[in-house]
Amino acid sequence: MLKLIFLLILLVQIHSIEKKDLFDETQFKYLKLKNRVFRAPVIDCESWVNGKLTDVFYRRYDELSKNEVGTIITGQMLISDDKEYENMVRINKDEYIEGFKKLTDLVHKNGANIIAQLGPFRKTDITKDQIHELENLFADAAVRAQKAGFDGIEICANHHVLLSQFYLLYSTIEMMNMEEVMKTEQDL
Ligand SMILES: Cc1cc2nc3c(=O)[nH]c(=O)nc-3n(C[C@H](O)[C@H](O)[C@H](O)COP(=O)(O)O)c2cc1C
Numbered sequence: 029m030l031k032l033i034f035l036l037i038l039l040v041q042i043h044s045i046e047k048k049d050l051f052d053e054t055q056f057k058y059l060k061l062k063n064r065v066f067r068a069p070v071i072d073c074e075s076w077v078n079g080k081l082t083d084v085f086y087r088r089y090d091e092l093s094k095n096e097v098g099t100i101i102t103g104q105m106l107i108s109d110d111k112e113y114e115n116m117v118r119i120n121k122d123e124y125i126e127g128f129k130k131l132t133d134l135v136h137k138n139g140a141n142i143i144a145q146l147g148p149f150r151k152t153d154i155t156k157d158q159i160h161e162l163e164n165l166f167a168d169a170a171v172r173a174q175k176a177g178f179d180g181i182e183i184c185a186n187h188h189v190l191l192s193q194f195y196l197l198y199s200t201i202e203m204m205n206m207e208e209v210m211k212t213e214q215d216l
Pocket of ligand 1: 068069071102104145184185
């Protein structure tokens, strides 16, 4: 009998759990999402010309946010002035804030959110000093993103970019000498 009552209580509880689907509104602590659809970060071609976001870029983000994308994560935006990737969107100067503000206003007007993905693109050996420089570049870029009205930032650290060196063992080993490798192994 007790088991039956317990089962009934459980069934009532399960029934009363609010079911949400992909298209339901959701509230994170500080952020309201019109649904749970995210656009993954994708570097767009034709995004950045002569230090400005292009009309094609604005139109693309307008289209996405008007439709069923609740949150757009931008493609990687450079936090430093990397000459090699001239056509990549960058957020390394205050003068770019205005253009990004226009972008975030557009997306917010359509009821969606927008997250800025930040990163240094190039994968290369770096010194300890450069690591600290990197911290500052990230912090400055994050402040600019906040001023421009982005709802958050994402740090790009996937397998092709610089930060992946810190978690991919094979590329980390290249940067360390053998003594350090053995010490790391001992520590592990
Ligand atoms: C053209 C292109 C550009 C991309 N740019 C980025 C990027 O800027 N940052 C990032 O983290 N991932 C980037 N990605 C990876 C995607 O966000 C995604 O993780 C990947 O395409 C796997 O998802 P899928 O299986 O749905 O395609 C890119 C992918 C493509 C195809």
